[in-house]
Amino acid sequence: MANSTNQAEGGFFSRIASDFTTRAWVLIPVGVGINFVGGTLVTVLKLPIFLDTIGTILVALLAGPWVGALTGLITNLILGVADPTLIAFAPVNVAIGLIAGFLALNGWFKTYPKIVASGLIIMLTGVILSAPIVVLAFGGVTGSPGRSAMTAFFLATGSNIWQSVFAVGVIVEVVDKLISVFVAVFVARAIPERYRPQKAQQTI
Protein backbone atom coordinates (compact mmCIF):
# COMPACT_ATOMS: atom_id res chain seq x y z
CA MET A 1 0.00 0.00 0.00
CA ALA A 2 2.94 2.37 0.51
CA ASN A 3 4.53 1.14 -2.74
CA SER A 4 6.46 3.89 -4.46
CA THR A 5 5.06 3.02 -7.90
CA ASN A 6 1.67 4.19 -6.67
CA GLN A 7 2.84 7.73 -5.91
CA ALA A 8 2.25 8.58 -9.56
CA GLU A 9 -1.49 8.07 -8.96
CA GLY A 10 -1.36 11.12 -6.75
CA GLY A 11 -3.30 11.79 -3.58
CA PHE A 12 -5.58 8.77 -3.33
CA PHE A 13 -3.11 5.98 -2.56
CA SER A 14 -0.88 8.14 -0.40
CA ARG A 15 -3.92 9.16 1.61
CA ILE A 16 -4.76 5.50 2.19
CA ALA A 17 -1.11 4.77 3.00
CA SER A 18 -1.02 7.56 5.57
CA ASP A 19 -3.79 5.78 7.51
CA PHE A 20 -1.45 2.85 8.03
CA THR A 21 0.82 4.04 10.80
CA THR A 22 2.65 1.42 12.82
CA ARG A 23 0.01 1.98 15.51
CA ALA A 24 -2.69 1.16 12.95
CA TRP A 25 -0.94 -2.03 11.83
CA VAL A 26 -0.77 -3.19 15.42
CA LEU A 27 -4.44 -2.41 15.96
CA ILE A 28 -5.52 -4.85 13.24
CA PRO A 29 -4.73 -8.07 15.16
CA VAL A 30 -6.61 -6.55 18.11
CA GLY A 31 -9.65 -6.02 15.90
CA VAL A 32 -9.41 -9.52 14.48
CA GLY A 33 -9.08 -10.92 17.99
CA ILE A 34 -12.17 -9.03 19.14
CA ASN A 35 -14.16 -10.32 16.15
CA PHE A 36 -13.31 -13.81 17.35
CA VAL A 37 -13.81 -13.18 21.03
CA GLY A 38 -17.14 -11.40 20.49
CA GLY A 39 -18.71 -14.74 19.69
CA THR A 40 -17.37 -16.28 22.90
CA LEU A 41 -18.64 -13.41 25.02
CA VAL A 42 -22.17 -13.46 23.64
CA THR A 43 -22.33 -17.22 24.15
CA VAL A 44 -21.26 -16.88 27.79
CA LEU A 45 -23.78 -14.07 28.31
CA LYS A 46 -26.48 -15.81 26.28
CA LEU A 47 -27.20 -12.71 24.21
CA PRO A 48 -29.25 -13.06 21.00
CA ILE A 49 -26.65 -11.49 18.72
CA PHE A 50 -23.49 -12.54 16.86
CA LEU A 51 -21.15 -9.59 17.45
CA ASP A 52 -18.94 -11.05 14.72
CA THR A 53 -18.15 -7.65 13.17
CA ILE A 54 -17.67 -5.69 16.40
CA GLY A 55 -13.88 -5.74 15.96
CA THR A 56 -14.12 -4.50 12.37
CA ILE A 57 -16.40 -1.61 13.37
CA LEU A 58 -14.24 -0.73 16.39
CA VAL A 59 -11.05 -0.59 14.32
CA ALA A 60 -12.86 1.46 11.67
CA LEU A 61 -13.86 3.94 14.40
CA LEU A 62 -10.36 4.08 15.86
CA ALA A 63 -8.16 3.98 12.77
CA GLY A 64 -10.27 4.75 9.71
CA PRO A 65 -12.07 2.86 6.94
CA TRP A 66 -9.11 1.25 5.19
CA VAL A 67 -7.62 -0.21 8.37
CA GLY A 68 -11.11 -1.40 9.34
CA ALA A 69 -11.58 -3.01 5.95
CA LEU A 70 -8.28 -4.88 6.23
CA THR A 71 -9.31 -6.09 9.69
CA GLY A 72 -12.49 -7.49 8.17
CA LEU A 73 -10.61 -9.19 5.36
CA ILE A 74 -8.08 -10.86 7.66
CA THR A 75 -10.85 -11.97 10.02
CA ASN A 76 -12.61 -13.87 7.24
CA LEU A 77 -9.37 -15.33 5.90
CA ILE A 78 -8.52 -16.71 9.34
CA LEU A 79 -12.11 -17.90 9.86
CA GLY A 80 -11.69 -19.61 6.50
CA VAL A 81 -8.94 -21.81 7.91
CA ALA A 82 -11.52 -23.55 10.10
CA ASP A 83 -14.53 -23.12 7.75
CA PRO A 84 -13.58 -22.31 4.15
CA THR A 85 -17.13 -21.32 3.23
CA LEU A 86 -16.63 -18.13 5.26
CA ILE A 87 -13.92 -16.92 2.89
CA ALA A 88 -16.69 -16.20 0.40
CA PHE A 89 -18.06 -13.55 2.76
CA ALA A 90 -14.80 -11.63 3.09
CA PRO A 91 -16.03 -8.85 0.75
CA VAL A 92 -18.96 -8.29 3.12
CA ASN A 93 -16.70 -7.79 6.13
CA VAL A 94 -14.43 -5.51 4.08
CA ALA A 95 -17.39 -3.39 3.01
CA ILE A 96 -18.62 -3.11 6.60
CA GLY A 97 -15.19 -1.81 7.64
CA LEU A 98 -15.19 0.74 4.81
CA ILE A 99 -18.74 1.98 5.38
CA ALA A 100 -18.32 2.16 9.17
CA GLY A 101 -15.07 4.08 8.73
CA PHE A 102 -16.46 6.59 6.24
CA LEU A 103 -19.61 7.12 8.29
CA ALA A 104 -17.43 7.66 11.36
CA LEU A 105 -15.17 10.20 9.65
CA ASN A 106 -18.27 12.16 8.63
CA GLY A 107 -19.59 12.33 12.16
CA TRP A 108 -22.28 9.67 11.90
CA PHE A 109 -21.28 8.12 15.21
CA LYS A 110 -21.56 11.25 17.29
CA THR A 111 -25.22 11.42 18.24
CA TYR A 112 -27.61 8.61 19.14
CA PRO A 113 -30.04 9.02 16.21
CA LYS A 114 -27.09 9.07 13.82
CA ILE A 115 -25.68 5.95 15.42
CA VAL A 116 -28.99 4.18 14.81
CA ALA A 117 -28.86 5.32 11.18
CA SER A 118 -25.28 4.08 10.88
CA GLY A 119 -26.30 0.73 12.30
CA LEU A 120 -29.06 0.40 9.74
CA ILE A 121 -26.78 1.44 6.87
CA ILE A 122 -24.16 -1.08 7.98
CA MET A 123 -26.83 -3.78 8.27
CA LEU A 124 -28.13 -3.04 4.77
CA THR A 125 -24.61 -3.04 3.35
CA GLY A 126 -24.00 -6.44 4.91
CA VAL A 127 -27.28 -7.93 3.73
CA ILE A 128 -27.14 -6.49 0.19
CA LEU A 129 -23.58 -7.71 -0.33
CA SER A 130 -24.06 -11.14 1.18
CA ALA A 131 -27.27 -11.91 -0.72
CA PRO A 132 -25.56 -12.55 -4.09
CA ILE A 133 -22.99 -14.74 -2.36
CA VAL A 134 -25.67 -16.77 -0.60
CA VAL A 135 -27.84 -17.14 -3.71
CA LEU A 136 -25.17 -17.74 -6.36
CA ALA A 137 -22.58 -19.71 -4.42
CA PHE A 138 -24.71 -21.49 -1.82
CA GLY A 139 -28.06 -21.95 -3.54
CA GLY A 140 -29.83 -19.59 -1.14
CA VAL A 141 -29.05 -21.36 2.10
CA THR A 142 -26.45 -21.06 4.80
CA GLY A 143 -25.33 -23.73 7.21
CA SER A 144 -27.73 -22.50 9.84
CA PRO A 145 -30.96 -24.54 9.97
CA GLY A 146 -32.93 -21.65 11.45
CA ARG A 147 -32.10 -19.33 8.59
CA SER A 148 -32.71 -22.03 5.99
CA ALA A 149 -36.10 -22.76 7.51
CA MET A 150 -37.00 -19.05 7.36
CA THR A 151 -35.82 -18.87 3.73
CA ALA A 152 -37.97 -21.90 2.92
CA PHE A 153 -40.93 -20.20 4.58
CA PHE A 154 -40.57 -17.09 2.40
CA LEU A 155 -40.13 -19.23 -0.71
CA ALA A 156 -43.19 -21.27 0.14
CA THR A 157 -45.29 -18.13 0.50
CA GLY A 158 -44.39 -16.99 -2.99
CA SER A 159 -41.28 -14.79 -2.84
CA ASN A 160 -38.40 -15.52 -5.16
CA ILE A 161 -35.02 -16.63 -3.89
CA TRP A 162 -33.52 -13.12 -3.88
CA GLN A 163 -36.40 -11.61 -1.91
CA SER A 164 -36.36 -14.48 0.56
CA VAL A 165 -32.64 -14.32 1.20
CA PHE A 166 -32.79 -10.53 1.55
CA ALA A 167 -35.75 -10.66 3.94
CA VAL A 168 -34.17 -13.33 6.14
CA GLY A 169 -30.91 -11.39 6.12
CA VAL A 170 -32.57 -8.22 7.35
CA ILE A 171 -34.52 -10.04 10.07
CA VAL A 172 -31.48 -11.85 11.36
CA GLU A 173 -28.98 -9.01 11.11
CA VAL A 174 -30.87 -5.87 12.13
CA VAL A 175 -30.73 -6.45 15.89
CA ASP A 176 -27.13 -7.62 15.76
CA LYS A 177 -25.85 -4.66 13.75
CA LEU A 178 -27.76 -2.04 15.75
CA ILE A 179 -26.41 -3.45 18.99
CA SER A 180 -22.90 -3.85 17.52
CA VAL A 181 -22.62 -0.17 16.57
CA PHE A 182 -23.79 1.02 19.98
CA VAL A 183 -21.44 -1.36 21.77
CA ALA A 184 -18.59 -0.20 19.50
CA VAL A 185 -19.24 3.47 20.30
CA PHE A 186 -19.57 2.92 24.06
CA VAL A 187 -16.42 0.81 24.18
CA ALA A 188 -14.46 3.30 22.04
CA ARG A 189 -15.57 6.20 24.22
CA ALA A 190 -14.50 4.37 27.35
CA ILE A 191 -10.88 3.98 26.25
CA PRO A 192 -8.64 6.18 28.41
CA GLU A 193 -7.50 9.31 26.60
CA ARG A 194 -3.87 8.21 26.75
CA TYR A 195 -4.48 5.13 24.60
CA ARG A 196 -7.13 6.49 22.28
CA PRO A 197 -5.78 6.54 18.70
CA GLN A 198 -5.78 9.83 16.84
CA LYS A 199 -8.59 9.11 14.44
CA ALA A 200 -10.92 8.48 17.35
CA GLN A 201 -10.85 12.20 18.19
CA GLN A 202 -12.64 12.82 14.91
CA THR A 203 -15.09 10.00 15.03
CA ILE A 204 -16.58 9.77 18.51
Place this chain on the structure above:
Amino acid sequence: MFDYRPGDSPVHLLNPVTKLAVVVGLMVIVFLLPNPWGPALIAVTLLGVAAVAGFSGRVATLAAVITGPLLIAVVLVQGLFYTGNETPLIAVGPVTFWEEGVTYGLLVFFRVLVVVCAVLIMVFSTHPKKMMVAFIDKGLSPKLAYVFMASLQFIPDMQRRARAIIEAQQARGLDLKSNLWRRFQALLAMLIPLLTGALISAETRSLALEARGFSRGGMRSHLIEVPDRTSDRVIRWSVAAIVVLVALWRIVL
Protein backbone atom coordinates in the same frame (compact mmCIF):
# COMPACT_ATOMS: atom_id res chain seq x y z
CA MET B 1 0.46 -23.34 14.06
CA PHE B 2 -3.27 -23.55 13.87
CA ASP B 3 -4.14 -26.49 11.64
CA TYR B 4 -0.87 -27.39 9.99
CA ARG B 5 -0.05 -31.08 9.95
CA PRO B 6 3.68 -31.73 9.29
CA GLY B 7 4.62 -34.20 6.63
CA ASP B 8 6.83 -35.07 3.70
CA SER B 9 4.43 -35.78 0.89
CA PRO B 10 4.63 -34.15 -2.55
CA VAL B 11 1.68 -32.00 -1.48
CA HIS B 12 3.64 -30.68 1.49
CA LEU B 13 6.63 -29.94 -0.70
CA LEU B 14 4.73 -27.83 -3.22
CA ASN B 15 5.30 -24.09 -3.07
CA PRO B 16 2.38 -22.43 -1.24
CA VAL B 17 1.79 -20.08 -4.18
CA THR B 18 1.23 -23.15 -6.37
CA LYS B 19 -1.27 -24.51 -3.89
CA LEU B 20 -3.10 -21.19 -3.82
CA ALA B 21 -3.15 -21.15 -7.63
CA VAL B 22 -4.68 -24.63 -7.65
CA VAL B 23 -7.32 -23.62 -5.08
CA VAL B 24 -8.30 -20.51 -7.05
CA GLY B 25 -8.21 -22.41 -10.35
CA LEU B 26 -10.46 -25.15 -8.98
CA MET B 27 -12.86 -22.53 -7.62
CA VAL B 28 -13.22 -20.98 -11.07
CA ILE B 29 -13.50 -24.36 -12.79
CA VAL B 30 -16.23 -25.78 -10.57
CA PHE B 31 -18.30 -22.62 -10.89
CA LEU B 32 -18.01 -22.88 -14.67
CA LEU B 33 -19.02 -26.54 -14.86
CA PRO B 34 -22.77 -26.85 -15.42
CA ASN B 35 -23.74 -30.13 -13.77
CA PRO B 36 -22.90 -31.90 -10.50
CA TRP B 37 -20.86 -34.80 -11.87
CA GLY B 38 -17.75 -32.78 -12.82
CA PRO B 39 -17.36 -31.22 -9.38
CA ALA B 40 -18.20 -34.57 -7.75
CA LEU B 41 -15.35 -36.20 -9.66
CA ILE B 42 -12.99 -33.40 -8.69
CA ALA B 43 -14.01 -33.77 -5.04
CA VAL B 44 -13.17 -37.48 -5.11
CA THR B 45 -9.81 -36.70 -6.73
CA LEU B 46 -9.09 -34.17 -3.98
CA LEU B 47 -9.76 -36.83 -1.35
CA GLY B 48 -7.17 -38.91 -3.14
CA VAL B 49 -4.70 -36.04 -2.96
CA ALA B 50 -5.44 -35.70 0.74
CA ALA B 51 -4.71 -39.41 1.15
CA VAL B 52 -1.32 -38.94 -0.53
CA ALA B 53 -0.62 -36.13 1.90
CA GLY B 54 -1.59 -38.29 4.85
CA PHE B 55 -4.67 -36.54 6.20
CA SER B 56 -7.60 -37.82 4.16
CA GLY B 57 -9.55 -38.87 7.27
CA ARG B 58 -9.29 -35.44 8.81
CA VAL B 59 -10.23 -33.64 5.58
CA ALA B 60 -13.19 -35.95 4.99
CA THR B 61 -14.53 -35.54 8.53
CA LEU B 62 -14.10 -31.77 8.59
CA ALA B 63 -15.57 -31.34 5.10
CA ALA B 64 -18.55 -33.47 6.12
CA VAL B 65 -19.13 -31.40 9.25
CA ILE B 66 -18.87 -28.13 7.34
CA THR B 67 -20.89 -29.05 4.26
CA GLY B 68 -23.31 -31.65 5.67
CA PRO B 69 -25.93 -29.15 6.91
CA LEU B 70 -25.55 -27.25 3.63
CA LEU B 71 -26.21 -30.42 1.60
CA ILE B 72 -29.43 -31.19 3.44
CA ALA B 73 -30.66 -27.60 3.43
CA VAL B 74 -29.87 -26.83 -0.21
CA VAL B 75 -31.27 -30.08 -1.63
CA LEU B 76 -34.47 -29.59 0.39
CA VAL B 77 -34.91 -25.90 -0.43
CA GLN B 78 -33.96 -26.16 -4.10
CA GLY B 79 -35.74 -29.49 -4.54
CA LEU B 80 -38.94 -27.82 -3.44
CA PHE B 81 -38.60 -24.28 -4.79
CA TYR B 82 -36.15 -24.13 -7.71
CA THR B 83 -37.63 -21.94 -10.45
CA GLY B 84 -36.86 -24.41 -13.24
CA ASN B 85 -38.77 -27.24 -11.59
CA GLU B 86 -40.68 -29.40 -14.11
CA THR B 87 -40.02 -33.08 -13.58
CA PRO B 88 -41.27 -34.58 -10.33
CA LEU B 89 -38.82 -36.83 -8.55
CA ILE B 90 -40.48 -37.95 -5.31
CA ALA B 91 -43.81 -37.02 -3.85
CA VAL B 92 -44.04 -37.17 -0.06
CA GLY B 93 -47.66 -36.60 0.82
CA PRO B 94 -48.70 -33.12 -0.36
CA VAL B 95 -45.11 -32.07 -1.02
CA THR B 96 -43.25 -32.77 -4.28
CA PHE B 97 -39.49 -32.79 -4.82
CA TRP B 98 -38.50 -31.93 -8.36
CA GLU B 99 -35.59 -33.34 -10.31
CA GLU B 100 -34.18 -30.03 -11.60
CA GLY B 101 -34.11 -28.58 -8.11
CA VAL B 102 -32.43 -31.62 -6.58
CA THR B 103 -29.83 -31.61 -9.35
CA TYR B 104 -29.15 -27.92 -8.79
CA GLY B 105 -28.89 -28.53 -5.06
CA LEU B 106 -26.34 -31.28 -5.67
CA LEU B 107 -24.41 -28.97 -8.01
CA VAL B 108 -24.19 -26.28 -5.32
CA PHE B 109 -23.15 -28.88 -2.75
CA PHE B 110 -20.37 -30.41 -4.86
CA ARG B 111 -19.05 -27.00 -5.86
CA VAL B 112 -18.78 -25.94 -2.21
CA LEU B 113 -17.33 -29.35 -1.30
CA VAL B 114 -14.51 -28.99 -3.85
CA VAL B 115 -13.57 -25.53 -2.60
CA VAL B 116 -13.74 -26.61 1.05
CA CYS B 117 -11.57 -29.69 0.44
CA ALA B 118 -9.05 -27.72 -1.63
CA VAL B 119 -8.67 -25.06 1.06
CA LEU B 120 -8.42 -27.65 3.83
CA ILE B 121 -5.71 -29.54 1.94
CA MET B 122 -3.80 -26.30 1.48
CA VAL B 123 -4.17 -25.33 5.14
CA PHE B 124 -3.21 -28.75 6.48
CA SER B 125 -0.13 -29.07 4.27
CA THR B 126 1.30 -25.56 4.61
CA HIS B 127 2.92 -23.98 7.63
CA PRO B 128 1.64 -20.37 7.87
CA LYS B 129 5.18 -19.00 8.10
CA LYS B 130 6.20 -20.79 4.91
CA MET B 131 3.05 -19.47 3.25
CA MET B 132 3.94 -15.90 4.20
CA VAL B 133 7.56 -16.25 3.03
CA ALA B 134 6.40 -17.69 -0.30
CA PHE B 135 3.92 -14.84 -0.81
CA ILE B 136 6.50 -12.21 0.13
CA ASP B 137 8.87 -13.77 -2.44
CA LYS B 138 6.13 -13.18 -5.02
CA GLY B 139 5.64 -9.57 -3.98
CA LEU B 140 3.28 -9.47 -1.00
CA SER B 141 4.04 -6.55 1.30
CA PRO B 142 5.85 -7.82 4.43
CA LYS B 143 3.53 -5.63 6.51
CA LEU B 144 0.48 -7.53 5.26
CA ALA B 145 2.23 -10.79 6.00
CA TYR B 146 2.98 -9.46 9.48
CA VAL B 147 -0.63 -8.55 10.29
CA PHE B 148 -1.87 -11.93 9.11
CA MET B 149 0.62 -13.85 11.27
CA ALA B 150 0.15 -11.48 14.20
CA SER B 151 -3.63 -11.92 14.03
CA LEU B 152 -3.30 -15.71 13.95
CA GLN B 153 -1.08 -15.60 17.01
CA PHE B 154 -3.13 -12.96 18.79
CA ILE B 155 -6.45 -14.82 18.78
CA PRO B 156 -5.57 -17.40 21.45
CA ASP B 157 -4.08 -14.53 23.47
CA MET B 158 -7.34 -12.59 23.19
CA GLN B 159 -9.36 -15.60 24.22
CA ARG B 160 -7.19 -16.06 27.31
CA ARG B 161 -7.63 -12.40 28.23
CA ALA B 162 -11.38 -12.68 27.73
CA ARG B 163 -11.62 -15.69 30.03
CA ALA B 164 -9.54 -13.90 32.67
CA ILE B 165 -11.77 -10.82 32.46
CA ILE B 166 -14.95 -12.89 32.67
CA GLU B 167 -13.69 -14.48 35.87
CA ALA B 168 -12.34 -11.21 37.29
CA GLN B 169 -15.65 -9.43 36.75
CA GLN B 170 -17.56 -12.32 38.28
CA ALA B 171 -15.32 -12.08 41.33
CA ARG B 172 -16.38 -8.43 41.52
CA GLY B 173 -20.05 -9.30 41.58
CA LEU B 174 -20.94 -9.48 37.89
CA ASP B 175 -24.01 -11.67 37.45
CA LEU B 176 -24.04 -13.64 34.22
CA LYS B 177 -27.58 -14.86 34.67
CA SER B 178 -29.60 -11.73 35.42
CA ASN B 179 -31.98 -9.96 33.06
CA LEU B 180 -31.18 -9.00 29.47
CA TRP B 181 -30.32 -5.37 30.20
CA ARG B 182 -27.85 -6.35 32.93
CA ARG B 183 -26.26 -8.85 30.58
CA PHE B 184 -25.70 -6.13 27.98
CA GLN B 185 -24.06 -3.99 30.63
CA ALA B 186 -21.94 -7.03 31.48
CA LEU B 187 -20.89 -7.20 27.82
CA LEU B 188 -19.61 -3.63 28.00
CA ALA B 189 -17.95 -4.37 31.35
CA MET B 190 -15.99 -7.11 29.62
CA LEU B 191 -15.25 -5.54 26.25
CA ILE B 192 -13.91 -2.27 27.66
CA PRO B 193 -11.11 -3.80 29.76
CA LEU B 194 -10.44 -6.29 26.97
CA LEU B 195 -9.94 -3.57 24.40
CA THR B 196 -8.03 -1.22 26.73
CA GLY B 197 -5.67 -4.02 27.79
CA ALA B 198 -5.11 -4.96 24.18
CA LEU B 199 -4.48 -1.33 23.20
CA ILE B 200 -1.90 -0.97 25.96
CA SER B 201 -0.03 -4.02 24.73
CA ALA B 202 -0.47 -2.75 21.18
CA GLU B 203 1.35 0.43 22.18
CA THR B 204 4.33 -1.61 23.40
CA ARG B 205 4.18 -3.78 20.31
CA SER B 206 4.27 -0.81 17.93
CA LEU B 207 7.37 0.55 19.69
CA ALA B 208 9.01 -2.87 19.42
CA LEU B 209 8.18 -3.07 15.72
CA GLU B 210 9.50 0.43 15.08
CA ALA B 211 12.72 -0.50 16.85
CA ARG B 212 13.06 -3.41 14.44
CA GLY B 213 12.64 -1.29 11.33
CA PHE B 214 9.02 -2.16 10.59
CA SER B 215 8.15 0.94 8.61
CA ARG B 216 11.41 0.96 6.69
CA GLY B 217 11.15 -0.09 3.05
CA GLY B 218 13.64 -2.20 1.12
CA MET B 219 14.72 -5.83 0.87
CA ARG B 220 14.26 -8.19 3.75
CA SER B 221 15.93 -11.57 4.07
CA HIS B 222 14.18 -14.58 5.59
CA LEU B 223 15.15 -17.15 8.15
CA ILE B 224 13.49 -19.95 6.17
CA GLU B 225 13.70 -20.63 2.46
CA VAL B 226 10.70 -21.72 0.45
CA PRO B 227 11.81 -23.09 -2.91
CA ASP B 228 9.85 -22.56 -6.11
CA ARG B 229 10.65 -25.52 -8.33
CA THR B 230 10.04 -26.21 -12.00
CA SER B 231 7.29 -28.66 -11.07
CA ASP B 232 5.56 -25.77 -9.27
CA ARG B 233 5.68 -23.60 -12.38
CA VAL B 234 4.45 -26.47 -14.54
CA ILE B 235 1.48 -27.04 -12.23
CA ARG B 236 0.59 -23.33 -12.15
CA TRP B 237 0.66 -22.97 -15.92
CA SER B 238 -1.36 -26.19 -16.33
CA VAL B 239 -4.04 -24.92 -13.97
CA ALA B 240 -4.22 -21.62 -15.87
CA ALA B 241 -4.49 -23.49 -19.18
CA ILE B 242 -7.27 -25.75 -17.87
CA VAL B 243 -9.22 -22.77 -16.55
CA VAL B 244 -8.99 -21.04 -19.95
CA LEU B 245 -10.02 -24.25 -21.74
CA VAL B 246 -13.05 -24.78 -19.48
CA ALA B 247 -14.05 -21.12 -19.88
CA LEU B 248 -13.80 -21.36 -23.67
CA TRP B 249 -15.79 -24.60 -23.64
CA ARG B 250 -18.57 -22.94 -21.61
CA ILE B 251 -18.64 -19.90 -23.88
CA VAL B 252 -18.63 -21.94 -27.09
CA LEU B 253 -21.33 -24.43 -25.96
